[in-house]
Amino acid sequence: MSVVPTSLPGLAVIGGGPAGLMAAEVARAAGLEVDLFEAKGSVGRKFLIAGKGGLNLTHGEPRPGFDARYRERAAAVGHWLDDFDADALRAWARELGVDTYVGSSGRVFPDDRKAAPLLRGWVRRLREQGVRFHVQHRWRGWDEAGALRFDTPDGAIATHARATVLALGGGSWPQLGADGAWVDVLRARGIDIATLEPANCGFDIGWSAHLARHAGAPLKPVIAHWRDADGEHALQGECVLTATGIEGSLIYALSAGLRQAIVRDGQALLELDLAPGRSRDRLRDDLARPRGKRSRGEHLRRASGLSAAKAALVIEHLGPNALDVAAQVATTIKRLPLRLLRPRPIAEAISSAGGVRLQALDEALMLRDLPGVFCAGEMLDWEAPTGGYLLQACFASGLRAGRGARDWLRRR
Numbered sequence: 506m507s508v509v510p511t512s513l514p515g516l517a518v519i520g521g522g523p524a525g526l527m528a529a530e531v532a533r534a535a536g537l538e539v540d541l542f543e544a545k546g547s548v549g550r551k552f553l554i555a556g557k558g559g560l561n562l563t564h565g566e567p568r569p570g571f572d573a574r575y576r577e578r579a580a581a582v583g584h585w586l587d588d589f590d591a592d593a594l595r596a597w598a599r600e601l602g603v604d605t606y607v608g609s610s611g612r613v614f615p616d617d618r619k620a621a622p623l624l625r626g627w628v629r630r631l632r633e634q635g636v637r638f639h640v641q642h643r644w645r646g647w648d649e650a651g652a653l654r655f656d657t658p659d660g661a662i663a664t665h666a667r668a669t670v671l672a673l674g675g676g677s678w679p680q681l682g683a684d685g686a687w688v689d690v691l692r693a694r695g696i697d698i699a700t701l702e703p704a705n706c707g708f709d710i711g712w713s714a715h716l717a718r719h720a721g722a723p724l725k726p727v728i729a730h731w732r733d734a735d736g737e738h739a740l741q742g743e744c745v746l747t748a749t750g751i752e753g754s755l756i757y758a759l760s761a762g763l764r765q766a767i768v769r770d771g772q773a774l775l776e777l778d779l780a781p782g783r784s785r786d787r788l789r790d791d792l793a794r795p796r797g798k799r800s801r802g803e804h805l806r807r808a809s810g811l812s813a814a815k816a817a818l819v820i821e822h823l824g825p826n827a828l829d830v831a832a833q834v835a836t837t838i839k840r841l842p843l844r845l846l847r848p849r850p851i852a853e854a855i856s857s858a859g860g861v862r863l864q865a866l867d868e869a870l871m872l873r874d875l876p877g878v879f880c881a882g883e884m885l886d887w888e889a890p891t892g893g894y895l896l897q898a899c900f901a902s903g904l905r906a907g908r909g910a911r912d913w914l915r916r917r
């Protein structure tokens with residue numbers, strides 16, 4: 506275990522995800538002494554999980570469309586992206602020997618689609634540059650003298666830092682370290698924090714036991730239809746049935762608005778077109794043909810071309826006896842209503858919304874009420890859909906916080 510002195514010579518970075526690592530890199534490149542503390546036994550654990558199915562590093566969407574993905578925080582995050590956008594992130598990865606490509610969906614991946622080689626190369630370079638890593642150091646706040654407190658396997662320690670970057674993550678995937686325990690610590694210091702909520706998450710609907718048997722079945726392709734204050738919208742994509750409701754990339758892309766609708770109205774209405782390639786009239790005519798000896802369910806699947814899971818959704822909504830009314834079934838297939846009751850728990854979510862309100866920070870991401878303490882990454886109050894937007898903002902905010910700490914220490 507690394508030995509931590511009672512007073513650090515430079516910057517303490519707390520949190521070993523992309524935001525914390527980037528803050529450490531920027532500060533060290535400026536000549537600052539940097540000590541990085543991580544609660545787990547190694548850094549970048551959520552980053553590695555994110556790359557399990559192919560690391561989605563950023564997105565190729567041009568700005569300002571890219572910025573708009575951050576919804577109410579588009580302007581603020583846009584300022585971070587002015588310093589470090591998708592092109593800059595790809596160039597940075599190239600410096601680590603990792604080339605990237607833009608996939609058909611616009612998502613940007615390393616050529617080998619793996620997170621581990623990039624993370625290993627990054628950490629190795631940081632160590633060579635002089636960043637000191639202290640793992641299994643869980644931050645517990647400050648003591649009465651203003652020293653940083655940590656729990657370690659060898660007991661509690663305290664150390665003073667000239668400046669600190671907090672990059673502690675949100676509240677999703679607590680087993681990887683982002684458990685939101687920092688919220689109470691900062692609130693006790695008077696920092697304004699928006700309640701952490703699940704983002705990029707699934708939703709509960711409350712299926713019958715019959716439909717719950719299709720848990721894990723994909724629904725693809727489908728078109729989601731929904732209404733909000735700006736009118737009616739539609740988006741094509743894929744989702745997955747769960748034992749309690751629905752999840753998947755299409756749902757994640759809409760999760761912020763769906764979550765807000767549930768808060769406002771007690772539920773959110775989402776309508777799915779289960780057969781994007783067929784018109785309602787064609788479905789009606791195909792379903793109106795005699796079914797012969799086939800069961801209602803088999804006739805529904807064959808006549809409409811629906812998968813078993815999609816057909817089960819139709820039956821769940823209409824009941825088996827209504828399957829003989831072709832026009833009604835066709836209408837349901839084209840606009841199947843789903844009433845979402847609640848988001849899944851934050852521990853299951855890909856990311857979280859809420860966190861340190863941006864009004865509590867200055868342009869350099871320093872807490873206005875705690876001079877010398879900067880925040881970065883998912884612990885800030887912003888959210889974005891999956892597709893590279895999450896990681897991009899974490900990198901960019903880490904760079905801004907690292908530069909802010911550098912400039913603040915230089916002024917002192």
